[in-house]
Amino acid sequence: ALYETDTLTNVNNSFNNLVYQMRKQMIAAGLPDEDYIVRRRGIYIPDRAVPLKVxxxxxxxxxxxxxxxxxxxxxxxxxxxxxxxxxxxxxxxxxxxxxxxx
Incomplete structure (x- = not known):
């Protein structure tokens, strides 16, 4: 195994927290309260329902x-x-x- 189970759990928790904090920052910056990042099939992606300008x-x-x-x-x-x-x-x-x- 590449990662111990505890380490993988910590990495997942840290990443989930990072996504949560990013959502909060986007709303604090004045963006509408939307789920800009969603998890589908275990992968985080931009929500297609929210217009995205790159x-x-x-x-x-x-x-x-x-x-x-x-x-x-x-x-x-x-x-x-x-x-x-x-x-x-x-x-x-x-x-x-x-x-x-x-």
Missing amino acids: DVQEFRDYMDEGDRAAGDEGRVKAYKAAAEIYTGELLPDMPVTPWIVE
């Missing part, structure tokens, strides 16, 4: 829109929208590692 996906959507645009005006508009998503320093507290620059 900046990386939004960026990719704008880039794809720009790539598909028929004219320069549409391309410029989409690419500008993509560029406006990123305004701060990328992971300022992280040392530069290969996965960041790829």
